[in-house]
Amino acid sequence: MKLHAVLAALALASGLTAAAAAAPPPDLALSAADRAALSAAFERAGRTPPGPEASDAQVWEATERLAQAELGLRLRPADLDPLWAQAPAARSPQREMASAYASGGLAAWAANLSPEAEVYAALARARPRYAAIVDSGGWPDLPSDLRLRLGRAGPGVLALRQRLAAEDAGPPGPDQPEVFDRPLKQSLVAWQARNGLEADGVLGPATLARLNVPAATRLAQVEANLERWRWLPRTLPADRLEIDTGGAEGALYREGRRVRTFRVIVGAVRDPTPLFLSEINGVVLNPPWNVPDRIAREEILPKAALDPGYLERNGFVQLDGRLQQAPGPRSALGLVKFDLISPFGVFLHDTPGREAFRLRERHLSHGCMRVEQPLVLADLLLAPQGRGGSRLAADLAAGRTQRIALSRPLALVVVHWTVRVAPDGQVGFLDDVYGWDARLALALSGM
Structure with a gap:
C-alpha cells in the first residue's frame, strides 16, 4: 500500500478505536464535575468529548478507550518492528478508572492520562486543526510546474497564498493578491524553516513537493508522532542526551534544560537507527574500530580485493579473524566514542567525514549515530570529574586508547520525530524517511 493511502486510512479512521471495555460500575452516576473533568481529558488529547446527550455509561466507555490510547496501550511497538524498543509501563485503565471513581478521584486520574510534555500538548492541539482540514476536503x-519567487505575478501566487493559509493565518490580504510580495515571501520562509527545507522564500520543486503532500497524510503523521510520545517514560530524566533520528539532530539536557544542540548522522534507510533507551557510561578516547562482519564482507574486503594496499593504508589489521581499524585520523569512529549499553550494537561516536554534517539529509550510516561536536560533548561529560578541558586535549593528543568511566552515567533517549513544533506553536513536517509513520499508521488504523 502506498504511503499516502496508508496514512489517509489512519486519518480517516473514525475517532478512537473500539477497544474492549469493561462494564461500567453498576452504581455509576457521574457528577457534573466528573463529566467536566473527563471532557477536559478528551480536549487535552485533541479529541472530541462525548456530548451532553451521552449517557454516563457511554461517557465511561469512551473514556476507557481514550485512556487505552493516551497511555499507549493499543499495541506493542516491538511486535510491529523489533527496532522499536520502547514501550509504556503496563497499566490497566479499567481497574484504575474504577478505583478512581470509587475513591472520588476520577478528575485527578483523568487529568494525568496524557503525557505532560509541551510538545505533546502542542501536537494534540494541532490534531483537531488538521482533522478539520481533512474533513473539509483537504x-x-x-x-x-509552478515556480514562484519575489516579484512574480499570476493566479499561481493566489493559489500559494491559499495553500499557506490552510495551515497558517498568514499575512493580511494584500491589495494585489496575485503578486508575490515581501509578506508572502516571509510566510513562505517561515513555512520552509518549519518543514526542514532551505528557507529561501522561493517556490521550487522541493518546496512544491512538500506543499502538495495531502492533509490526510499530515494528520496521520501527527497521530504517529503522538503515539511514539506515549511509548516514552512520562517523566524523562532531567539530565539526558536525546538523539532524534527523524530530524538527525541531538540535544544535551541538564536539569531539564536544553544546553547544547548539534547535528547527527543516523542510520540510512537500509539500516535505521533503532528507538531505545540506554545510558552513556564512559568515553573512549582514540578508539579502535572492530569492523562488523557485514561491513567487512560487503564493503571493505571488496575494496581491498581491487586495491591491495587499501587495508594497510587505512590502518586495518586482522585480529582474531576479524578486521580492526587502528585509532587515528582515518578511523571510522574518529577520536571519541561514547560507551553505552546498546542492545542493537549501534554506537555513538565521532567521524572523520565532517563534510556530511553540512547536508540536510543525514540518514547515511549503518545505524550508528555520528556526532557533529564530539569533543564538545566529551568535554561537557568529563569536565565535572576533572577530565575535560586541557586534560582531555592532552589525553587525545597522546594517541593512546583509553576509556574514562563516567562517575554519573548519562541517560540516552533515542527518539524519532517527523513532526516538530516551532516556538510559535505551529507544526512542521519532515519526510518519513524510514517509512515508520506509514507502518505505525497502518497498525493504528486497523484498531
Whole structure:
C-alpha cells in the first residue's frame, strides 16, 4: 500500500478505536464535575468529548478507550518492528478508572492520562486543526510546474497564498493578491524553516513537493508522532542526551534544560537507527574500530580485493579473524566514542567525514549515530570529574586508547520525530524517511 493511502486510512479512521471495555460500575452516576473533568481529558488529547446527550455509561466507555490510547496501550511497538524498543509501563485503565471513581478521584486520574510534555500538548492541539482540514476536503494541489519567487505575478501566487493559509493565518490580504510580495515571501520562509527545507522564500520543486503532500497524510503523521510520545517514560530524566533520528539532530539536557544542540548522522534507510533507551557510561578516547562482519564482507574486503594496499593504508589489521581499524585520523569512529549499553550494537561516536554534517539529509550510516561536536560533548561529560578541558586535549593528543568511566552515567533517549513544533506553536513536517509513520499508521488504523 502506498504511503499516502496508508496514512489517509489512519486519518480517516473514525475517532478512537473500539477497544474492549469493561462494564461500567453498576452504581455509576457521574457528577457534573466528573463529566467536566473527563471532557477536559478528551480536549487535552485533541479529541472530541462525548456530548451532553451521552449517557454516563457511554461517557465511561469512551473514556476507557481514550485512556487505552493516551497511555499507549493499543499495541506493542516491538511486535510491529523489533527496532522499536520502547514501550509504556503496563497499566490497566479499567481497574484504575474504577478505583478512581470509587475513591472520588476520577478528575485527578483523568487529568494525568496524557503525557505532560509541551510538545505533546502542542501536537494534540494541532490534531483537531488538521482533522478539520481533512474533513473539509483537504487542500488542493498546486500545479506541478509552478515556480514562484519575489516579484512574480499570476493566479499561481493566489493559489500559494491559499495553500499557506490552510495551515497558517498568514499575512493580511494584500491589495494585489496575485503578486508575490515581501509578506508572502516571509510566510513562505517561515513555512520552509518549519518543514526542514532551505528557507529561501522561493517556490521550487522541493518546496512544491512538500506543499502538495495531502492533509490526510499530515494528520496521520501527527497521530504517529503522538503515539511514539506515549511509548516514552512520562517523566524523562532531567539530565539526558536525546538523539532524534527523524530530524538527525541531538540535544544535551541538564536539569531539564536544553544546553547544547548539534547535528547527527543516523542510520540510512537500509539500516535505521533503532528507538531505545540506554545510558552513556564512559568515553573512549582514540578508539579502535572492530569492523562488523557485514561491513567487512560487503564493503571493505571488496575494496581491498581491487586495491591491495587499501587495508594497510587505512590502518586495518586482522585480529582474531576479524578486521580492526587502528585509532587515528582515518578511523571510522574518529577520536571519541561514547560507551553505552546498546542492545542493537549501534554506537555513538565521532567521524572523520565532517563534510556530511553540512547536508540536510543525514540518514547515511549503518545505524550508528555520528556526532557533529564530539569533543564538545566529551568535554561537557568529563569536565565535572576533572577530565575535560586541557586534560582531555592532552589525553587525545597522546594517541593512546583509553576509556574514562563516567562517575554519573548519562541517560540516552533515542527518539524519532517527523513532526516538530516551532516556538510559535505551529507544526512542521519532515519526510518519513524510514517509512515508520506509514507502518505505525497502518497498525493504528486497523484498531
